[in-house]
Each structure stands twice: as structure tokens, then as C-alpha cells.
Amino acid sequence: MGVLYATGKGVKQDHVVASGLYKKACDGGAAEGCFNLGLQYANGQGVKQDHVVASGLFKKACDGGDAAGCFNLGLQYANGQGVKQDHVVAAGLFKKACDGGDAAGCFNLGLQYANGQGVKQDHVVA
DSSP states (O other): OHHHHHHTSSSOOOHHHHHHHHHHHHHTTOHHHHHHHHHHHHHTSSSOOOHHHHHHHHHHHHHTTOHHHHHHHHHHHHHTSSSOOOHHHHHHHHHHHHHTTOHHHHHHHHHHHHHTSSSOOOTTTO
16 A cells, blocks of 8 residues: 555655555564665655664565665665765665566676776676
8 A cells, every 4th residue: 555655646646644554564473564665764755754764674685584774775875875884784785686587786786896896806706
């Protein structure tokens, strides 16, 4: 339901309602709900923008097996948004996202290897 309210499909678009539904899903153990709520906080949609809260939600999503949550948490670490910038942690999260089937995680991990950020530079691995 949260996705429907966020996108306005079948209902009037309402990010506040979507955020409440994502929170309910997250609190109920749905990793994707945590991920979607994290996006709401990262983008300030339906809630006040807060990268610290977003990072915590992406961590909860990642820990729950959501590869996109791992990717977004990796971005938070790579950019120092809501967490202290740490390219080593970012690379680990991109790897976890990639291993979980998230193509953007694979791409960003490749960039980390190409640039030697958080990992030893290795163009073959990149």
C-alpha cells in the first residue's frame, strides 16, 4: 500500500501516508518497508529529510536481506551522508549489494576498485 500511495497508483498520491505505511511494514519486519522509508527520509518525501535516520533504515533493510538497502547504505558511507564517510565500509556494502543481485551495487563496487577507494586499486577486478 505504501508504494501505491507514494506513486499515486489507484489512490491519490500522498507521501505522508506512504511513509506511515512503510514504517508499519518496517516495524513488522519487512526489510523492503525499511528500505522505502529510508528513501523517504533521504529525499524528504512525506517526512523531514534526515540522512541519519535514512542510514539507520537502510542498515535495517540491509541486515534484513534487502540488497538495495545495502547499496543505499553504501552510498551513505561513500558520500558521508548520515554517517562518517568511510570508503572501506562503502565497498563492503556495495559487495553485499552486488552479491544480493543489485546491479548498482556491482557498478559502484567496480568504481571503488577502479579508483582504489576503500579497496586496493585493481582494474581487472573493476
